Amino acid sequence: xxxxxxxxxxxxxxxxxxxxxFEARVFDxxxxxxxxxxxxxxxxxxxxxxxxxxxxxxxxxxxxxxxVIQLFRNNYVRYTAAIAASVLLILSIVRDNTSGIGSIDxxxxxxxxxxxxxEDVDFDTFDVIALLQDEELxxxxxxxxxxxxxxxxxxxxxxLDDATLLTE
Amino acid sequence: MVEEQSLxxxxxSETHREAAFSxxxxxYKERLYWHIxxxxxxxxxxxxxxxxxxxxxxxxxxxFKGDSKLYTxxxxxxxxxxxxxxxxxxxxxxxxxxxxxxxxxDNLKSDVYFDGAEIQLKLQRAIATLPPRQQLIFNMKxxxxxxxEDLSEILDTSVGGLKSxxxxxxxxxxxxxxxxxxx
Numbered sequence: 001x002x003x004x005x006x007x008x009x010x011x012x013x014x015x016x017x018x019x020x021x022f023e024a025r026v027f028d029x030x031x032x033x034x035x036x037x038x039x040x041x042x043x044x045x046x047x048x049x050x051x052x053x054x055x056x057x058x059x060x061x062x063x064x065x066x067x068v069i070q071l072f073r074n075n076y077v078r079y080t081a082a083i084a085a086s087v088l089l090i091l092s093i094v095r096d097n098t099s100g101i102g103s104i105d106x107x108x109x110x111x112x113x114x115x116x117x118x119e120d121v122d123f124d125t126f127d128v129i130a131l132l133q134d135e136e137l138x139x140x141x142x143x144x145x146x147x148x149x150x151x152x153x154x155x156x157x158x159x160l161d162d163a164t165l166l167t168e
Numbered sequence: 169m170v171e172e173q174s175l176x177x178x179x180x181s182e183t184h185r186e187a188a189f190s191x192x193x194x195x196y197k198e199r200l201y202w203h204i205x206x207x208x209x210x211x212x213x214x215x216x217x218x219x220x221x222x223x224x225x226x227x228x229x230x231x232f233k234g235d236s237k238l239y240t241x242x243x244x245x246x247x248x249x250x251x252x253x254x255x256x257x258x259x260x261x262x263x264x265x266x267x268x269x270x271x272x273x274d275n276l277k278s279d280v281y282f283d284g285a286e287i288q289l290k291l292q293r294a295i296a297t298l299p300p301r302q303q304l305i306f307n308m309k310x311x312x313x314x315x316x317e318d319l320s321e322i323l324d325t326s327v328g329g330l331k332s333x334x335x336x337x338x339x340x341x342x343x344x345x346x347x348x349x350x351x
Contacts, residue, residue: 035287035291035310035341035345036285036287036288036291037311038283038288038311039202039205039206039288039291039292039307039311040282040283040285040288040289040291040292041202041205041206041209041211041281041282041283042211042280042281042282042283043201043211043281044211044281047215048197048198048201051193051197051201051218053189053190053192053193053194053222054190056189056193056219056222056223056226057186057189057190057226059219059223060189060222060223060226060227061226
């Protein structure tokens with residue numbers, strides 16, 4: 001192919017031999033010719049001589065051993081370990097409880113009420129009554145007498161707004 | 169050197185398999201080792217990957233149909249094994265592949281199985297900046313002088329694509345080294 005301009009109507013020209021060595025220039029490796037030919041990696045002495053096909057064959061030929069399922073499983077060790085772990089866990093919890101909490105007074109009342117309200121405790125009225133002495137129950141009844149009808153009405157009028165009363 | 173085709177036939181026969189495998193290992197261990205070493209960088213890692221590669225070759229040789237050259241098929245297995253090795257290491261350490269590679273390069277300075285020349289270390293750093301595929305192409309073309317046709321079989325890429333990738337990789341390495349004032 002000529003580059004003299006006879007072939008091309010646009011009139012541009014290229015230097016002689018431009019296209020002949022174009023590919024060589026594009027993929028010119030001389031741009032990195034300052035670099036070493038070797039990677040710099042070495043191997044230990046005698047590595048390749050010792051690289052043994054026989055050893056590889058042993059591994060490569062070995063069929064994966066099938067899983068053996070025991071007909072009579074001896075779970076004695078497992079059970080013993082599980083029991084021992086449980087005992088240790090219980091002991092550590094008990095020890096933590098005794099050392100960490102002084103008395104029930106240390107617990108915030110709000111925390112107790114939250115606990116009950118969240119239904120984390122399954123108590124009903126009868127359970128509560130069973131825990132109280134007769135005297136305490138009498139006192140409760142006596143205290144209730146202090147809430148007279150007038151006091152209750154005044155409280156309701158103060159605490160509830162008209163809209164609530166209308167809807168109820 | 170035993171002709172490739174007869175080696176494949178022997179490898180696929182029950183009776184001559186083991187002798188042929190020994191021949192195969194002796195013929196290709198060095199080439200495959202250097203290919204793997206340039207990917208994983210550390211000798212012990214390269215040794216592990218090389219052994220796994222030959223084990224895989226032995227176990228899968230019956231599946232080799234002769235659609236490509238035996239050595240390009242083995243290079244393919246070696247490349248996959250080496251890349252898988254690095255990926256697994258990155259996953260285990262919960263870091264990126266680049267971080268694994270950079271860490272390996274940092275260790276080269278104190279590696280007794282590395283020549284230690286500054287320019288070679290810089291070249292490894294420059295190669296590590298390339299995308300993984302360009303790294304492979306550059307290593308195989310520049311150091312191993314594998315033909316584009318064989319590279320095309322190994323990497324399953326067109327010759328044109330490989331030429332342009334190699335050219336781009338070379339330019340990037342050149343710029344990396346030029347930006348380094350000490351080069």
